[in-house]
Amino acid sequence: MRTIPLLDVRDLVVRYGAVTAVDHVSFSLDAGETLAIEGPSGCGKSSTAMAVLQLRRPDSGEVRFEGRELTGLTEPGLRPLRPRMQPVFQDPYGSLSPRQRIRDAVAEPLRLQGLRPTAGQVAALLDRVGLDPSYGDRRPHELSGGQCQRAGIARALASNPRLLVLDEPVSALDPSVRAGILNLLADLRDELGLAYLFICHDRAVVRHFADRVVEMRDGRITSR
Amino acid sequence: MLSVRDLRIAFDGVEVVRGLSFDVHAGEVLALVGESGAGKSLTAKALLGMLPPEAVQTGTVRPDLSSARGRRIALVPQDALSALSAVHPVGDQLAAAVRSVARVSRAEARARAVAALDRVGIPDAARRARSYPHEFSGGMRQRAVVAMATINAPDVLIADEPTTALDEERRDQVLRLLTEQREAVGAALVLVTHDLEAVRRHADRALVMYAGRMSELGPVRDVWERPLAPYTAGLLACLPQNARARRLPTLPGTPPTPDALPPGCAFAPRCTRATELCGREEPRPQQVDGRLVACHHGEKA
Numbered sequence: 001m002r003t004i005p006l007l008d009v010r011d012l013v014v015r016y017g018a019v020t021a022v023d024h025v026s027f028s029l030d031a032g033e034t035l036a037i038e039g040p041s042g043c044g045k046s047s048t049a050m051a052v053l054q055l056r057r058p059d060s061g062e063v064r065f066e067g068r069e070l071t072g073l074t075e076p077g078l079r080p081l082r083p084r085m086q087p088v089f090q091d092p093y094g095s096l097s098p099r100q101r102i103r104d105a106v107a108e109p110l111r112l113q114g115l116r117p118t119a120g121q122v123a124a125l126l127d128r129v130g131l132d133p134s135y136g137d138r139r140p141h142e143l144s145g146g147q148c149q150r151a152g153i154a155r156a157l158a159s160n161p162r163l164l165v166l167d168e169p170v171s172a173l174d175p176s177v178r179a180g181i182l183n184l185l186a187d188l189r190d191e192l193g194l195a196y197l198f199i200c201h202d203r204a205v206v207r208h209f210a211d212r213v214v215e216m217r218d219g220r221i222t223s224r
Numbered sequence: 225m226l227s228v229r230d231l232r233i234a235f236d237g238v239e240v241v242r243g244l245s246f247d248v249h250a251g252e253v254l255a256l257v258g259e260s261g262a263g264k265s266l267t268a269k270a271l272l273g274m275l276p277p278e279a280v281q282t283g284t285v286r287p288d289l290s291s292a293r294g295r296r297i298a299l300v301p302q303d304a305l306s307a308l309s310a311v312h313p314v315g316d317q318l319a320a321a322v323r324s325v326a327r328v329s330r331a332e333a334r335a336r337a338v339a340a341l342d343r344v345g346i347p348d349a350a351r352r353a354r355s356y357p358h359e360f361s362g363g364m365r366q367r368a369v370v371a372m373a374t375i376n377a378p379d380v381l382i383a384d385e386p387t388t389a390l391d392e393e394r395r396d397q398v399l400r401l402l403t404e405q406r407e408a409v410g411a412a413l414v415l416v417t418h419d420l421e422a423v424r425r426h427a428d429r430a431l432v433m434y435a436g437r438m439s440e441l442g443p444v445r446d447v448w449e450r451p452l453a454p455y456t457a458g459l460l461a462c463l464p465q466n467a468r469a470r471r472l473p474t475l476p477g478t479p480p481t482p483d484a485l486p487p488g489c490a491f492a493p494r495c496t497r498a499t500e501l502c503g504r505e506e507p508r509p510q511q512v513d514g515r516l517v518a519c520h521h522g523e524k525a
Contacts, residue, residue, distance in 0.1 A: 041394065182472055202392065
């Protein structure tokens with residue numbers, strides 16, 4: 001018997017005006033698996049990520065997450081599913097509000113669910129990503145790029161997701177910092193059984209990190 | 225071509241570049257590499273004479289080409305779009321660059337502008353010279369700024385993180401173009417980058433910097449194959465393409481800030497080879513196997 005994939009994307013199409021950014025893209029991802037989408041700038045890989053997360057509604061096609069079709073759901077319908085699929089973005093500073101303290105940024109996904117995370121829960125999340133809980137009092141500009149990216153990962157983990165959509169999470173980082181983040185992501189994958197949709201243009205990183213790689217070019221998957 | 229001796233750059237009495245000496249050889253591609261905050265960008269700005277006014281620079285750069293900026297030393301800007309004026313045709317901007325350093329007729333400047341666009345591979349250059357930057361594709365704009373930087377055949381080209389925002393394919397295209405054009409006009413290229421793969425593929429020599437000082441300087445092939453300074457070795461080991469195991473090696477800790485440097489070798493607190501001597505005395509660059517290595521234990525690598 002074949003189990004249902006965690007994420008199943010069929011014939012995904014995203015258009016911006018006359019430009020077709022994502023052109024009938026299909027792939028699937030099992031629980032605990034890391035699938036990388038690799039390709040040059042403008043190939044449609046980030047648009048694919050946004051459409052999977054339903055942050056940008058696709059023009060056509062299906063996105064099944066845990067067996068449920070997302071494209072037909074309204075925003076309230078998506079709300080209970082959003083905590084289970086979380087994004088991590090490239091620019092660690094841009095993805096956290098500059099005015100928000102780190103502990104509030106990390107707690108936010110839980111608050112959005114109507115929960116009231118305790119200080120201990122937030123401290124545990126920071127600790128989990130290798131940040132001293134005292135960093136919770138700081139704001140993003142008081143952190144290095146690598147620390148900020150760790151905070152972004154803690155935030156993504158807060159709602160206990162099964163899938164992280166990682167959009168160039170290490171592209172802006174120095175080699176040693178990048179290696180530390182990749183190690184952290186690998187640990188989290190092993191310990192929490194997370195699946196990753198990993199968007200990346202760096203071939204060496206992709207080869208090292210992913211279980212499977214699909215290449216994208218001009219909106220289409222060209223090899224897998 | 226350029227000789228830098230004991231270059232120091234300070235802000236508010238805090239030294240950020242701390243006694244750097246190196247040469248740029250005619251026609252070579254020299255990469256300045258290191259982590260964020262190592263001082264590589266400031267070093268490049270000092271060569272161009274483009275340090276911010278509050279920076280205090282000591283040491284010598286000979287010859288001082290900064291007064292001949294645009295003619296003998298030129299910057300390849302990072303952002304091709306903002307480097308070109310939106311309201312003048314591309315060819316006019318290149319011709320103006322020619323006339324800013326040479327007394328030539330408008331017709332001659334114009335001819336050189338078209339030749340420069342042709343040299344960087346812009347098709348139908350005479351016609352495209354009349355186009356505005358917004359009528360160029362991103363790739364063509366990139367070519368146009370390289371044409372602009374090389375049009376007066378400078379001795380030294382400086383490119384500060386020219387490919388940071390680009391994917392690998394475009395990075396290699398831009399760096400190939402830069403190295404080709406450098407060759408065509410006989411310039412040396414100083415490439416500032418934290419992209420170690422770009423250095424491996426496109427540079428002749430690398431100056432690895434840590435906390436404002438030289439860690440290691442030598443031919444890229446040798447340094448990449450057998451790094452002698454522990455910092456260089458640690459940095460290269462972090463690359464996924466060099467990984468021998470699933471878990472990537474990392475450098476422990478973080479780089480020091482310029483106002484709180486540890487005593488002795490600035491890298492010692494993060495170094496696996498550090499001894500008592502390293503915490504006491506800052507190592508000076510020494511000749512080892514045809515390169516310079518600033519490490520008390522560099523020769524034993």
